[in-house]
Amino acid sequence: MTLPAIFFVRLARQEKALHIARLTEMHFSRGQRVVVVVADDVMATALDRYLWAWKKDSFLPHKVMSTVGEFCDDAVVISTVEFNPNRATVLICATPCSPDFLKNFQQIYDFAETYDPHLAEAARERFRLFRQQGFDPQLEPPATDT
Structure with a gap:
């Protein structure tokens, strides 16, 4: 089994x-x-609202789910x-996810929040943990505005 690609976005x-x-x-x-x-549900609601309005020329249809076992066809x-209800190949971790869950995807994004020392250290710990689990996480260049 090929392990997924993991990218940390700074x-x-x-x-x-x-x-x-x-x-x-x-x-x-x-x-x-x-x-x-x-x-949590608060973050889900905030991200839901953000995705509908973040960019005038963008349309990102999506669904918010908080249960395990219900499947959907939403992209x-x-x-x-930690559930993959739409059989996605891409996982974006807005919160840390377990290494076992990551194995269900082909491509994963995590975040290295370097603006906060505690969050940065937590990201370094996840990076090390992923390496210990056999993954090959990569640190992408700092994110820039486009």
Whole structure:
């Protein structure tokens, strides 16, 4: 079994929602299904609203789900649980996910939030953990505005 590609996106500012939207739009435009895992219902609601309004010329149809076991055909799902309801190949971790869950995808994005020392250290720990689990995580260049 081939392990998925894991990319850590460096964030020098608190702009995770913007980068989640950009990544989601990129993969959606390629015809790929995406799951975005968030920490809780509050984050799910905030990201849901953000994806509808973040860019005037963008349309990212999506569904918010918070249960395990229900499947859907939506190309983009925001989930509060580690579940792949739309058989996505792309996972965006807005909150840390377990290594076992990551194995269900081909491509994964995590965030190295360098603007906060505690969040940066947590990202370094996840990076090390993924390596220990046999993954080959890559650190992408700092995210820039486009």
